[in-house]
Amino acid sequence: MNGTTPIWISRFDPDDIAAREAAAPDGPLRGQLVAVKDNIDVAGLPTTAACPALADRVATRSATAVSRLEAAGAVPVGKTNMDQFATGLVGTRSPYGACSSVFSDAHISGGSSSGSAVAVAAGLVPLALGTDTAGSGRVPAAFNGIVGLKPTRGLVPAAGLLPACRSLDCVTTFTRTVAAARTALAVLAGPDPADPWSRPAPPRPPAHIAARPRVIGVPAGPLDLDPEHAVAWKAALEHAARLGRLVPVAVDDFLAAAALLYGGPWLAERWAGFGALLDAAGPHADPAVRAVVTPGRDVTGAAVFAGLDRLAGLRQATEPVWLDIDALLLPTTPGHPRLADVAADPLGVNARLGTYTNFVNLLDLCVVAVPGGSRPDGLPFGVQLIGPAFADRPLLDLAARWTGEAAGGPSAPPDADAPAGTVLLAVAGAHMSGLPLNGELLALGAALEYRARTGPGYRLYRLPGPGVARPGLVDTGDGPAGGIAVEVWRVPRTAAGALLESVPAPLGLGRVRLDDGTEVLGFLAEAHGVRDATDVSAAGSWRRVPS
Structure with missing residues (x-):
């Protein structure tokens, strides 16, 4: 100049x-x-x-x-x-x-x-x-x-x-x-x-x-x-x-x-x-x-x-x-x-x-x-x-x-860095933001921490049953290489148990492997529970599954 x-x-x-x-x-x-x-x-x-x-x-x-x-x-x-x-x-x-x-x-x-x-x-x-x-x-x-x-x-x-x-x-x-x-x-x-x-x-x-x-x-x-x-x-x-x-x-x-x-x-x-x-x-x-x-x-x-x-x-x-x-x-x-x-x-x-x-x-x-x-x-x-x-x-x-003022790529810090009394919880279906059951998370004081995908090998199923459609996430080992979309929410530890009680079988809590190699708690379905379910893995995200 x-x-x-x-x-x-x-x-x-x-x-x-x-x-x-x-x-x-x-x-x-x-x-x-x-x-x-x-x-x-x-x-x-x-x-x-x-x-x-x-x-x-x-x-x-x-x-x-x-x-x-x-x-x-x-x-x-x-x-x-x-x-x-x-x-x-x-x-x-x-x-x-x-x-x-x-x-x-x-x-x-x-x-x-x-x-x-x-x-x-x-x-x-x-x-x-x-x-x-x-x-x-x-x-x-x-x-x-x-x-x-x-x-x-x-x-x-x-x-x-x-x-x-x-x-x-x-x-x-x-x-x-x-x-x-x-x-x-x-x-x-x-x-x-x-x-x-x-x-x-x-x-x-x-x-x-x-x-x-x-x-x-x-x-x-x-x-x-x-x-x-x-x-x-x-x-x-x-x-x-x-x-x-x-x-x-x-x-x-x-x-x-x-x-x-x-x-x-x-x-x-x-x-x-x-x-x-x-x-x-x-x-x-x-x-x-x-x-x-x-x-x-x-x-x-x-x-x-x-x-x-x-x-x-x-x-x-x-x-x-x-x-x-x-x-x-x-x-x-x-x-x-x-x-x-x-x-x-x-x-x-x-x-x-x-x-x-x-x-x-x-x-x-x-x-x-x-x-x-x-x-x-x-x-x-x-x-x-x-x-x-x-x-x-x-x-x-x-x-x-x-x-470059702050370090970090897409990988999330480990859950050990989470505030005391909270836990990270991955959801793949109706509890995601904007979907019908998201209000349950909000009522428990949860907050969206980050968006992610599962690691390769997971499949997503639409479970049979009345009411709000629910997903079944299963690590079958042969799911899409690009994984399934999830949201990771920070939930008060005491609320996680209450949320689990509201989730019907065959869903339960387990460790979900994410695309960055980390693991967080998440809702998973038992393999036997998806025998009569519809495989919707090709959609890649519950948001893209027809209602």
């Missing part, structure tokens, strides 16, 4: 920053300098959202996210450049100048949180705040080789944020490590009465979220990637295979949801947020932003409800995916454009960059964007680890393994 990239829109005086550092309270972020995207209020500095017409809008109080960082000892140093009104993924839609990647002056930084990402990547600050509605906290992370965390929607309050699309906006972080992102999230998260869209994390994660993510979904079909990106994506898949079991996932419905963000009625929400500023005469509005958002003025109420209905259908179609995988791995972008590419086609290039990011907030997902190695030309390549709402903590654990 040649040093001409316009990172800052406004800054505090160096003496003021030094005084703030000296007076910073004790906390997990004491003395850390923080850059803040210029659509987030910092008391004493203007909030322009990269619109010069707002340059006299000096904040009298800081946004909730900034206040929480300051209470933890962090020190804001200034407001960073951005795509105007957080509408763009390129980092060039700013009257304050276009940002380039720290790796190449000819290539874009990504947006809309361009200045925040570059400030971290250039080593000016260890932590920066951005926002992410369509991918603005992930695309610039990918193009600058850093970590971008987009938490579950509403987990970090947005009070004090000049909205782009209020129902979808998320405050995000840029850091150089996953550990730093984890620390920042712990400080930032929590509901705020000043933000009606904020929400608390549940006391316990949703039942289908595993404490130890080991199963990674990858696209079942080819992706639209530039050649240099395609080479890096292949290497990223090989790296993923060393961290967990890869499962092909059809991503068409996810990508269809992505198309709704700018091809559906959510443009009306952007128009409601800042359209009056675009409608006013004058050069203050970026032409591309005006072109993208102005159609939102004409969206009808009927179109809004049609869009909501379409999204509900896509959400319903994608939700079952999260019963089989812990994270969905996707490239962050299809390519890394040059500044000249954006100048030649400002709308088309930007739209393509959101191919794999736009759906995340619409479908209420969380994501950690991490470096995915380098392309053959030396530019950074970024990937996303995407999970369901409130999977933030295990997703960060997986991200730490991805970056």
Whole structure:
């Protein structure tokens, strides 16, 4: 980077920053300098959202996210450049100048949180705040080789944020490590009465979220990637295979949801947020932003409800995916454009960059964007680890393994490491998350530890009898080489006996050998008890056995 990239829109005086550092309270972020995207209020500095017409809008109080960082000892140093009104993924839609990647002056930084990402990547600050509605906290992370965390929607309050699309906006972080992102999230998260869209994390994660993510979904079909990106994506898949079991996932419905963000009625929400500023005469509005958002003025109420209905259908179609995988791995972008590419086609290039990011907030997902190695030309390549709402903590654990900050492949630690008074229990049928008997486990205080498969040799049978269909798992020695899908739950030891009493013959507890070579307790059927049962081993999972 040649040093001409316009990172800052406004800054505090160096003496003021030094005084703030000296007076910073004790906390997990004491003395850390923080850059803040210029659509987030910092008391004493203007909030322009990269619109010069707002340059006299000096904040009298800081946004909730900034206040929480300051209470933890962090020190804001200034407001960073951005795509105007957080509408763009390129980092060039700013009257304050276009940002380039720290790796190449000819290539874009990504947006809309361009200045925040570059400030971290250039080593000016260890932590920066951005926002992410369509991918603005992930695309610039990918193009600058850093970590971008987009938490579950509403987990970090947005009070004090000049909205782009209020129902979808998320405050995000840029850091150089996953550990730093984890620390920042712990400080930032929590509901705020000043933000009606904020929400608390549940006391316990949703039942289908595993404490130890080991199963990674990858696209079942080819992706639209530039050649240099395609080479890096292949290497990223090989790296993923060393961290967990890869499962092909059809991503068409996810990508269809992505198309709704700018091809559906959510443009009306952007128009409601800042359209009056675009409608006013004058050069203050970026032409591309005006072109993208102005159609939102004409969206009808009927179109809004049609869009909501379409999204509900896509959400319903994608939700079952999260019963089989812990994270969905996707490239962050299809390519890394040059500044000249954006100048030649400002709308088309930007739209393509959101191919794999736009759906995340619409479908209420969380994501950690991490470096995915380098392309053959030396530019950074970024990937996303995407999970369901409130999977933030295990997703960060997986991200730490991805970056090498935490050791471990797919193998589970031995049960000796389990908390006292608990036991790991493998279930292969109706007790799995989302299935009819899962409530029995939840009522006993069980929690999903990880997803796995049995070792080779096991067969799965559908046992005869009335009521809820039950599986019979038997180690016959000649079952499928790929094993049978199981979920391993952490159950209070006293509850395991009560659960066994509710299970009819020919089922009982025994040791189940898993695909990583470890053994856990699990429900097994006696061989004589499956003589009249239907062999459903070919399905590979009870979820795929017809009801």
